[in-house]
Structure formats: structure tokens, C-alpha cells
Amino acid sequence: MDTQKIINDIKADGTYRTLKNITQVSGKYITINKTNYVNFTSNDYLGIGQFNLNLEDFQTFSKQFSNTLSSSRLISGNSVVYSNLEKSISQSFGFEDCFITNSGYDANLAVFNIFKDEDVVVFSDQKNHASIIDGIKLSDLNKVIYQHLDYTALEMQLKQYPFHTKLIVSDSVFSTNGNIVDLQHLINLKNKYSNTLLIIDDSHGLGLKLFDSYQGIDILTSSLSKAWGAHGGMILSSENIKTLIINKGRAVIYSSGLPIFNLYQLMTNFQYVISCNTRREKLLDLSRYFNEQYQVLFNHQVASLSPIKNIILPCLKSTEKVHTYLYDNGLFTSLLRYPTVEVPTLRISLSYFHSKKDIDVLLRLIKNYIQGVV
Ligand SMILES: Cc1ncc(COP(=O)(O)O)c(C=O)c1O
Known part of the structure; x- marks a missing residue:
């Protein structure tokens, strides 16, 4: 070479x-x-990433929970801090459960892993983020790409797969042009066509309250490195989907969990995002x-x-x-x-x-x- x-x-x-x-x-x-x-390049839209961390507080916190657990979450890296934070986040955003990942990229890889070898077709907006594209590819899923925000084209495609499980996937705010998904339209389509799930990547929308509610979305993924001002990713879903992520998500199974410092910042910034x-x-x-x-x-x-x-x-x-x-x-x-x-x-x-x-x-x-x- x-x-x-x-x-x-x-x-x-x-x-x-x-x-x-x-x-x-x-x-x-x-x-x-x-x-x-x-x-004019920052994703820290609300400036939360620039709040000073209270280092004394963190020292006390790390004495209680250690600095790092040095392991995949499935082995011994699943600090109780994860579970507590996931509970608070899922309640706050109106989902049954939440799973924190090492990044938004990992969140999207893990989500599509759960559909591998299942009879599914993914319907993906043409301008979806690269991590969605890679997630679909790595799990070897059948896909249909619809024109950017063209829901008439999407519906025509959905009609052609009456017997498959259909996954509609879209960014909420598109990272390259700032367009916002018509969430209600996608929810209506999902409800109209049986056996359809809606997956939304809310990396650039999370924390900005651009949508009244997330009701009707089956799986919401997000980076926590943008308006959240920290580092990590998350998947909001039902308990069963979370169980499948833990069992089938390779980015989760085969990668170490986050250090406690990182979880501390995610936890602290969560309060800022809310308020x-x-x-x-x-x-x-x-x-x-x-x-x-x-x-x-x-x-x-x-x-x-x-x-x-x-x-x-x-x-x-x-x-x-x-x-x-x-x-x-x-x-x-x-x-x-x-x-x-x-x-x-x-x-x-x-x-x-x-x-x-x-x-x-x-x-x-x-x-x-x-x-x-x-
Ligand atoms: C829409 C979207 N999804 C996922 C990601 C990946 O997030 P992270 O940077 O936390 O891996 C990004 C970040 O570039 C993004 O813009």
C-alpha cells in the first residue's frame, strides 16, 4: 500500500x-x-460544558465510588452511579429505561446490533448521521434510504414491506444542515403501518426542548457531548430493548465503561440541562x-x-x-x-x-x- x-x-x-x-x-x-x-463550531449549544466542576465535591464523590472500575459494564464496570443516573434520566424524559454508552456513536452501533439476524428493514433518511449508517452496515441490515425529509417517498417504501419489522430511523436535528425532523409525521407513519418502530437520534436536539414530548418514539439515542456538555451517549427505550442492548450491543459488551469522573460530570450536567x-x-x-x-x-x-x-x-x-x-x-x-x-x-x-x-x-x-x- x-x-x-x-x-x-x-x-x-x-x-x-x-x-x-x-x-x-x-x-x-x-x-x-x-x-x-x-x-461558531461548538456543539456545546447551551454553554453547559463550560461550568466549572466543584472539585471538592468530586473528591468526596470519588472516595465513595472510586476513580475508575476498569472493566466493561458487563464484567465489573457497572458502577451504581450508572444505574442511579439512568433511572433519573429515563424518568425525566418519559421512557421506561435508559442505557448510558461511551459515546453517541457507540449508542447507534449498539442499537442496530439488537436487530441483527432479525427479519427487519431499516428506512433511513438520506442525511442521517454517519453513526447510524455505520450501525446499519455493521449489523448487516436490509435498508431503504429515503430522500431527505421526504415522507411521501418514505410512506411509499413502507407500503412495500407489509410482512417485515420496519425501523424508521432519523436524526432529530440534522447535523449538516440544521433541519428538524417532522416528528409527528413519523409517529403517524409508525402508527399507520403495523410492526413499525421509530428510532430517533436526538444528539443535536437533546436539551434544547425543540419538541413538546418524545411520546411515540420507541428508541431515542443521543450523544451527551453536545448540549449536555459532557462526554458519552445514551439510549432511551423500553426495559426489554435495554436488556437486548446489554445482551447484543457489541460496543457495550466489548468496551470498558466510563471512568467515574465522566459519570460525575454527566450527573452534574443533567441538572443544568433540566434547569x-x-x-x-x-x-x-x-x-x-x-x-x-x-x-x-x-x-x-x-x-x-x-x-x-x-x-x-x-x-x-x-x-x-x-x-x-x-x-x-x-x-x-x-x-x-x-x-x-x-x-x-x-x-x-x-x-x-x-x-x-x-x-x-x-x-x-x-x-x-x-x-x-x-
Ligand atoms: C447526529 C449525531 N449522532 C451521533 C453522533 C455521535 O456522537 P458522539 O460524538 O458522542 O460519538 C453525532 C456526533 O457527531 C451526531 O451528530
Whole structure:
């Protein structure tokens, strides 16, 4: 294998990726190479990840529960802290049970494992997250990909599999474009077609209260590394589904559990997620403001009130140029490219720390660049 040739090919395709060394994230700023940038890339939408941990409290906690159990949850890594937290989370979100995983990625791998070798067909939105795609693949499940948010197409496909168990799976908030699922529509379809389960990945919605309730969802997966501001993942479901996850979820069975410090942070941040209404409202207001200003400056309507916004420019080169131009002007945004997205995309993530002025500056710079004013 000629590794250098492969790297050169990636570069030639324009999909070459590198890591940036971040020294700090503080409020709305991120420090890269000793320079502060306004950070439009964070998934810590409510800023909960930046609350200081009470180290004295943690010391007492770790004396009681140890630092690490150094084992898979199925061997001896299942701290009682897990069980207590899972109970509180499932009650709070209205599910029978909850299972905490090491990441949102693992949650999706484990969920699809339980359907392996069963007579199921998965109906998956075209823009679902890579962990859903990988989960379906690793469990070797039959799948039908429906056009993004096209529920008419989905229904036509559902009709064709009357005798199979059908799994409809969708992100709640799509990570690459910020679109929000029509949850009620999917619940109606699930109820209309017998033997159908609804699986929602709520990684970018959890904690933002974008939905009135989760009733009607059979399995809800999520990262806990976004608005929850910690690290981990979870699966909310019935008790039986949880039992199957424990028995069949390879990412759960064959990987060590989380250290106690991590569980402590998940537990602490849970209380913030529940209570931080003011932060949620501010974020929603910023999202609304972004949409209004975007309409004014670009004559393009953005309907979604999620904190993720995407801007599509004519080609990869122009997207790269705008991304670099913003960076040179002190704003850090995400540049998404193939295979994450089909079309190169500039992704803007809003957070509680931003102000309306930050949005004005961002949009004005993009507009200036596009108009060739600079
Ligand atoms: C929709 C979605 N699902 C799952 C994941 C994976 O979560 P984690 O980063 O906790 O592995 C992500 C994160 O990138 C995501 O955006």
C-alpha cells in the first residue's frame, strides 16, 4: 500500500483533513495558535460544558465510588452511579429505561446490533448521521434510504414491506444542515403501518426542548457531548430493548465503561440541562435572529430554529475561500466536505455565548465576500 499516494489523492480530491491544536475554549472564544477566534463550531449549544466542576465535591464523590472500575459494564464496570443516573434520566424524559454508552456513536452501533439476524428493514433518511449508517452496515441490515425529509417517498417504501419489522430511523436535528425532523409525521407513519418502530437520534436536539414530548418514539439515542456538555451517549427505550442492548450491543459488551469522573460530570450536567431555561430561550432568540437577518441579506428563507445553520456556496474552492476569509477575520466556522456532505458546506453553530452583534459581523463578512467588496 502506497500511503503517500493515497494522501496525495485525498489532497487532489480536495477532501484532505488536518487537526488543529486548540489551547482553550472560553465563552464564545476558541484559542488556536495563540489567537482568539469567535467560535461558531461548538456543539456545546447551551454553554453547559463550560461550568466549572466543584472539585471538592468530586473528591468526596470519588472516595465513595472510586476513580475508575476498569472493566466493561458487563464484567465489573457497572458502577451504581450508572444505574442511579439512568433511572433519573429515563424518568425525566418519559421512557421506561435508559442505557448510558461511551459515546453517541457507540449508542447507534449498539442499537442496530439488537436487530441483527432479525427479519427487519431499516428506512433511513438520506442525511442521517454517519453513526447510524455505520450501525446499519455493521449489523448487516436490509435498508431503504429515503430522500431527505421526504415522507411521501418514505410512506411509499413502507407500503412495500407489509410482512417485515420496519425501523424508521432519523436524526432529530440534522447535523449538516440544521433541519428538524417532522416528528409527528413519523409517529403517524409508525402508527399507520403495523410492526413499525421509530428510532430517533436526538444528539443535536437533546436539551434544547425543540419538541413538546418524545411520546411515540420507541428508541431515542443521543450523544451527551453536545448540549449536555459532557462526554458519552445514551439510549432511551423500553426495559426489554435495554436488556437486548446489554445482551447484543457489541460496543457495550466489548468496551470498558466510563471512568467515574465522566459519570460525575454527566450527573452534574443533567441538572443544568433540566434547569437552564434562560439559556435555551436566549439560544432560540439568536437562532430566530440569524434566520431573519439571513433573509434580509441573502433573500433566502431559513425555517429551522435549530442552532445549526448551513451556507452553500457554488463550489469547494469558494467555500474554502469564505471559510479562510472568516478565519482571517477572527471567526471560526466549520467547513464540511465529502464524504460528510455531498455538497461542500459552511456550517455555523450558534451557542448561548454569542450575541446578535456576532451574527451581524458573521453575515456581513460573508455578504461582503460574496459581493466581492473586499
Ligand atoms: C447526529 C449525531 N449522532 C451521533 C453522533 C455521535 O456522537 P458522539 O460524538 O458522542 O460519538 C453525532 C456526533 O457527531 C451526531 O451528530
